[in-house]
Every structure is written in structure tokens, then in C-alpha cells.
Amino acid sequence: MNRLLELFASRPDQYLSGEEISRTLGVSRSAVWKQINRLRQEGYIFDAVSRVGYKLASKPDKLQAASILAKLKTNKLGRELYLNEQLDSTQAEAQRLLSAGAEEGCVIVAEEQTAGRGRLGRSWHSPPGKGLWMSIILKPDIPFASAPHLTLLTAVALCRCIRRMTKVEALIKWPNDLLVEGKKISGILMETQLEEERLVSVAAGIGICVNLEQQDFPADLQPKATSLMQASGGLVDRESLLVAFLEELEHWYELYMREGFATIRNVWEALSTTLQRHVKAGDVEGVAVGLNEQGALLIRQQDGSTVPVFSSDVAESSAVG
Amino acid sequence: MNRLLELFASRPDQYLSGEEISRTLGVSRSAVWKQINRLRQEGYIFDAVSRVGYKLASKPDKLQAASILAKLKTNKLGRELYLNEQLDSTQAEAQRLLSAGAEEGCVIVAEEQTAGRGRLGRSWHSPPGKGLWMSIILKPDIPFASAPHLTLLTAVALCRCIRRMTKVEALIKWPNDLLVEGKKISGILMETQLEEERLVSVAAGIGICVNLEQQDFPADLQPKATSLMQASGGLVDRESLLVAFLEELEHWYELYMREGFATIRNVWEALSTTLQRHVKAGDVEGVAVGLNEQGALLIRQQDGSTVPVFSSDVAESSAVG
Numbered sequence: 001m002n003r004l005l006e007l008f009a010s011r012p013d014q015y016l017s018g019e020e021i022s023r024t025l026g027v028s029r030s031a032v033w034k035q036i037n038r039l040r041q042e043g044y045i046f047d048a049v050s051r052v053g054y055k056l057a058s059k060p061d062k063l064q065a066a067s068i069l070a071k072l073k074t075n076k077l078g079r080e081l082y083l084n085e086q087l088d089s090t091q092a093e094a095q096r097l098l099s100a101g102a103e104e105g106c107v108i109v110a111e112e113q114t115a116g117r118g119r120l121g122r123s124w125h126s127p128p129g130k131g132l133w134m135s136i137i138l139k140p141d142i143p144f145a146s147a148p149h150l151t152l153l154t155a156v157a158l159c160r161c162i163r164r165m166t167k168v169e170a171l172i173k174w175p176n177d178l179l180v181e182g183k184k185i186s187g188i189l190m191e192t193q194l195e196e197e198r199l200v201s202v203a204a205g206i207g208i209c210v211n212l213e214q215q216d217f218p219a220d221l222q223p224k225a226t227s228l229m230q231a232s233g234g235l236v237d238r239e240s241l242l243v244a245f246l247e248e249l250e251h252w253y254e255l256y257m258r259e260g261f262a263t264i265r266n267v268w269e270a271l272s273t274t275l276q277r278h279v280k281a282g283d284v285e286g287v288a289v290g291l292n293e294q295g296a297l298l299i300r301q302q303d304g305s306t307v308p309v310f311s312s313d314v315a316e317s318s319a320v321g
Numbered sequence: 322m323n324r325l326l327e328l329f330a331s332r333p334d335q336y337l338s339g340e341e342i343s344r345t346l347g348v349s350r351s352a353v354w355k356q357i358n359r360l361r362q363e364g365y366i367f368d369a370v371s372r373v374g375y376k377l378a379s380k381p382d383k384l385q386a387a388s389i390l391a392k393l394k395t396n397k398l399g400r401e402l403y404l405n406e407q408l409d410s411t412q413a414e415a416q417r418l419l420s421a422g423a424e425e426g427c428v429i430v431a432e433e434q435t436a437g438r439g440r441l442g443r444s445w446h447s448p449p450g451k452g453l454w455m456s457i458i459l460k461p462d463i464p465f466a467s468a469p470h471l472t473l474l475t476a477v478a479l480c481r482c483i484r485r486m487t488k489v490e491a492l493i494k495w496p497n498d499l500l501v502e503g504k505k506i507s508g509i510l511m512e513t514q515l516e517e518e519r520l521v522s523v524a525a526g527i528g529i530c531v532n533l534e535q536q537d538f539p540a541d542l543q544p545k546a547t548s549l550m551q552a553s554g555g556l557v558d559r560e561s562l563l564v565a566f567l568e569e570l571e572h573w574y575e576l577y578m579r580e581g582f583a584t585i586r587n588v589w590e591a592l593s594t595t596l597q598r599h600v601k602a603g604d605v606e607g608v609a610v611g612l613n614e615q616g617a618l619l620i621r622q623q624d625g626s627t628v629p630v631f632s633s634d635v636a637e638s639s640a641v642g
Contacts, residue, residue, distance in 0.1 A: 095420055096420060099416055099417060099420055143631060144465060144468050144469075144513075144631075145466070145631065147465050147515060147518060148465075148518055151517065151518075175517070175518075176517070189516070189517065190515070190516075190517055191514065191515065191516050191521075192465075192514070192515035192516075193512065193513070193514055193515075194468060194511070194512065194513035194514075194515065195510070195511075195512050195513075196472065196496070196497070196510065196511055196632055197468060197469055197472075197496075197631050197632050200512075310464060310465070310466065310518050311517055311518050
């Protein structure tokens with residue numbers, strides 16, 4: 001199969017006759033025909049012109065585990081990698097794998113989610129092949145009070161990775177959305193398991209709208225959402241983005257486990273679109289001025305007092321901003 | 322089956338001949354023999370004396386779902402009840418049921434656990450038929466910062482239930498043990514699922530040493546553990562204790578969801594053996610003086626300053642007390 005693809009790759013935009021392919025690869029013409037059909041089923045598109053031959057018109061944008069693992073330079077993250085054609089949601093799969101004893105660093109990716117989940121029980125739109133829909137299992141063993149740190153550090157890693165890979169100037173909107181020019185490009189959903197008052201495992205769910213066109217979003221999301229492709233003006237290689245993100249996340253995660261929240265906090269504040277803005281979070285209204293040590297957003301009210309607010313204190317996250 | 326047991330109950334300590342039973346119940350002698358064999362498999366013990374008949378020597382102390390549900394006056398807790406002969410651990414089963422969509426109030430009981438778990442990854446000794454080993458599923462939807470409250474309210478409910486049902490003066494040792502005369506009689510293990518910074522589900526694991534004799538404990542636990550039977554001087558009916566505990570827990574849980582932590586805190590402090598004692602928790606050493614609003618233990622150090630400590634801050638709970 002690879003030799004056939006290599007042959008097409010060596011003659012870009014050319015039509016190759018069945019006879020020529022057969023001769024070059026040393027296989028029968030019916031074997032050539034079978035291979036091309038198999039590739040078509042995998043999403044490759046061939047132009048077939050009678051008496052002329054085949055041209056490879058487009059390749060499927062499908063994530064390949066072997067190819068990802070060959071590039072990945074992490075210690076743990078993604079070393080155990082599950083690619084799925086379709087899942088209910090990668091978070092649900094992560095919980096199933098955790099029950100079965102999955103280890104830290106395990107990554108679950110789905111080409112398509114049929115019941116993708118966002119915050120506050122909202123659904124998350126995740127059409128096939130155009131985004132990165134994934135969950136990452138972490139087992140940090142830190143006190144429960146540190147749970148908000150993990151959302152913030154994941155947002156930092158994702159924001160920096162997007163900026164580095166696509167030159168798109170993504171910003172973090174508290175608590176856990178990534179925006180480009182005011183439109184949502186990515187969301188993060190953390191599901192955490194505590195034993196007593198310590199974290200034992202976290203499933204970090206991350207959705208990135210990579211190559212979606214505007215019409216790929218449901219009508220109600222179109223005014224509020226965009227994709228990296230639209231923001232950067234070209235297709236973004238999902239595989240490279242995934243590899244880069246896992247490396248970036250591991251970097252910040254290891255730094256956090258070694259040195260604590262202080263550096264994450266500074267970087268988060270630098271990348272945030274929420275700071276210095278007027279926000280309303282539940283009953284609290286004022287100017288967002290930073291994060292405290294626990295990862296709560298500090299809001300300076302009109303009377304001059306500063307109040308820490310966790311996202312858990314705000315039933316409707318859309319009330320912020 | 323019930324009529325046969327009723328017959329034996331109406332003639333305590335008597336031998337009944339097969340013929341007499343057959344005549345009284347209006348069934349064949351071979352049907353009598355089959356029923357007695359089936360009861361033997363369920364743990365009933367019959368003395369069978371040739372040419373005399375059968376005597377019911379002892380009944381199994383086995384929890385029966387129908388009997389429990391008939392007595393239970395709760396709204397939710399235990400309405401969905403899973404009794405198991407043997408489980409790896411009721412907490413593991415609770416996690417499996419949660420993945421499958423189990424609702425609030427679901428209760429899992431095992432007559433025996435083969436891999437019962439305590440805090441900090443310790444094993445929990447749970448021999449068959451002599452204790453109550455259970456897990457209770459709650460879905461409180463409260464902020465993550467309130468997680469410690471649930472351990473404390475479960476300890477309050479259990480302590481009060483034991484005092485009411487057995488007159489044994491149990492006390493709470495921070496964070497989550499129940500002691501009688503300085504020996505452990507019960508342990509609580511909370512496993513909590515967060516979505517972002519809100520609690521979505523809790524599996525409250527509770528082990529109560531009800532009718533264990535001292536030789537039922539492993540040698541290393543014997544100096545440190547005791548049972549309600551030993552403390553109260555008589556067998557304790559496990560079914561009544563289970564029913565009473567579920568009712569008591571529901572009472573305190575509903576109160577907490579309605580009115581918050583303040584009342585729980587007062588009652589916990591009144592039932593605690595930790596307060597006014599010198600304690601060492603991690604790096605903090607001093608006199609335990611109460612709980613704060615978050616459920617942290619307040620320790621007054623020698624320099625007069627008071628420091629809040631969560632159990633999550635203490636790697637070794639045995640360092641406390």
C-alpha cells in the first residue's frame with residue numbers, strides 16, 4: 001500500500017496508467033485496482049480517466065498513531081495513545097479507561113464525537129476529521145484545593161502551542177475558553193477524581209476547532225465560533241498540532257509539579273483577555289485584576305474591595321466577559 | 322419457603338419430623354427435603370436426627386434487600402440497593418455503577434470485600450457477614466471547595482446513628498475515623514468526581530465493624546480496632562443498623578444541602594475526640610481548636626497563631642492524634 005502511495009507522491013499531479021503502476025510495483029493490474037479501491041475507502045480521492053489512468057487528487061486528513069508516535073518527544077503524554085474513528089465522547093472513554101486502570105499520560109483522540117461534552121452539561125459540536133477532540137489522563141496527587149490550577153495550566157499550554165504553531169494570537173478567556181478575535185476556538189473541560197481531599201486522577205478534555213469552515217458550525221454557534229484555519233488563512237496540520245500540544249502540555253505540567261503555580265499564574269495573566277476588563281461573575285461585579293494562589297479570579301469591586309471567584313461559584317460562565 | 326421458616330419459628334428448639342412438616346404445610350415429603358436443602362445453601366443450619374426430624378439450629382445473618390426496603394423510610398438513600406455476596410470493593414463497584422449512570426442515593430453493600438480499601442491506598446479488612454461494608458452514591462452539585470464537608474457530615478451521621486442504636490459512645494477522630502475507647506470501629510473513604518470546579522458525584526465508602534470478635538481482626542490491627550458487638554456487649558442487628566444509618570445520613574445530607582455547613586460543624590465539634598488535644602499534622606503542631614468554614618481543622622500553634630489544615634495536607638493521617 002505504501003509503495004503505491006509513494007509512487008503517486010513521486011509523480012505529483014500526474015496521471016499514472018494502471019499498466020505503468022503494475023509494471024513499476026511488479027504486481028498485477030487487478031492488484032493495483034484493489035489497492036486503489038482500498039485507499040478510496042480510507043478517504044483518498046483518485047481522479048480516474050478512462051484510457052489515461054489515475055491521479056491522486058487528495059489524501060484523507062486522518063491521524064495515524066504510528067506517525068504521531070514517531071514524532072512525539074514527550075516522556076509520558078501520548079505514549080499510550082488511543083485513536084478512535086468515532087466515540088460518544090473522549091471524556092466518557094477516558095473514564096472507562098480509568099476504571100480499567102489507565103495510567104498517567106494516556107491520550108484518547110476521536111475523529112468524531114457523537115455526544116461531545118462541554119462545560120455545565122452543554123453539548124460540544126465535534127464533526128469528523130476537522131478538529132482535535134481529545135482527552136488526556138493525568139494523575140498529579142496534589143491537594144483538592146489545587147484543582148483549578150490544572151485548568152489554567154492546560155489553557156496556558158494550549159494557547160502557547162496555538163500561537164507557536166499557527167501564529168494566531170489566541171487569548172484565554174476565564175476560566176477555560178480560547179478566543180481568537182473574540183470568537184471561541186477551543187474549550188477545555190476537566191473532570192477530576194478525588195480520594196478524600198487529594199486528586200488521584202484528571203481527565204482533561206480538550207476540543208480545538210482546527211480546520212472547520214464557518215458552515216461546519218451549527219447556526220447558533222456561527223457568530224461566536226471560529227477555527228484555526230479561518231484565523232490563520234490556511235489548513236493546519238492536525239498531527240503536528242497534536243504533537244506540539246502534548247509536548248507543550250507536558251512541559252507546563254512538569255514545571256507545575258516541580259515548582260508550583262507561580263509561573264503558570266504569570267503566563268496565564270499575560271495571555272488572558274479577561275484581565276483589566278469589567279466582568280460579572282455571579283453576584284460579584286467589577287474589574288478582573290488577576291489570579292490568586294488558588295487560581296481564583298480576583299475581581300476588584302466598585303467599593304475598592306477585591307474578591308476571589310472560582311468558576312464553580314458561577315453557574316453561568318457566559319455571565320463572565 | 323417462608324411458611325417452612327414460620328413453622329420452625331413457631332416451635333423453637335423442637336425437632337419436627339418430615340411427616341409432620343409435610344402434613345402441616347400440605348406439601349410432599351420430598352418437597353420438604355428440597356426446601357430444607359435450599360435453606361441450608363443460604364446459610365441456615367438444621368440439626369437432622371434420624372427418625373426424629375429437623376431442628377432449626379441457626380439462621381444466617383444475611384442482609385435481605387426486601388426486608389431492608391420494607392423498613393427504610395428514606396426519600397432517596399438506599400431506594401436503589403445492591404446487595405452483593407462478595408465484591409472486590411464496594412467503592413470499585415460504585416465507580417462502575419457511576420460510569421453506567423447510577424443515580425443519587427444508590428447504595429452498594431457487600432457481605433465480603435476481597436480488596437476493601439481505606440485511606441491513602443491502605444487495605445481495609447472486611448470479613449464476611451460481620452460488618453457493614455458499603456458505598457453510597459451522592460450527587461450534591463456543590464463547589465469543589467466544599468468537598469471536605471461531605472466527609473465530616475458522613476462522620477457525624479455515622480457517629481450519631483451508632484450512639485442511638487447501640488448506646489456505644491463513639492467519637493470522631495479527625496478527619497474520618499470513628500473510635501470507641503480509643504480503638505477504631507469505623508472508617509470513611511470519600512471518592513469524589515469533579516467537573517471543572519463543581520462536585521458532580523461522590524462515592525462515600527463506609528466500613529463499620531459490627532459483630533467482629535477480636536480474633537477476626539488481623540494481628541496488627543487487634544490492639545487498635547474493636548467492634549460494636551464488643552463495645553456494646555451483644556450482637557448488633559446489621560439490618561437495623563444499616564436502615565438507621567441511611568436515614569440518619571439522609572437527614573444530615575438534606576440539612577446540609579438546605580442550610581450549609583454551620584450546623585454540621587457544631588455537631589462534629591461536639592462529637593470529636595480530636596478537639597482540645599495536642600495534634601501534629603504535617604509541619605503544623607499545636608492544639609486542635611475547631612473547624613473552619615471550609616472544614617479544615619484549626620490548629621493553634623505555640624506562638625498563638627491558628628492554622629487551618631486539610632487532611633489532604635497530611636500525607637500520614639496517623640501523624641494526627
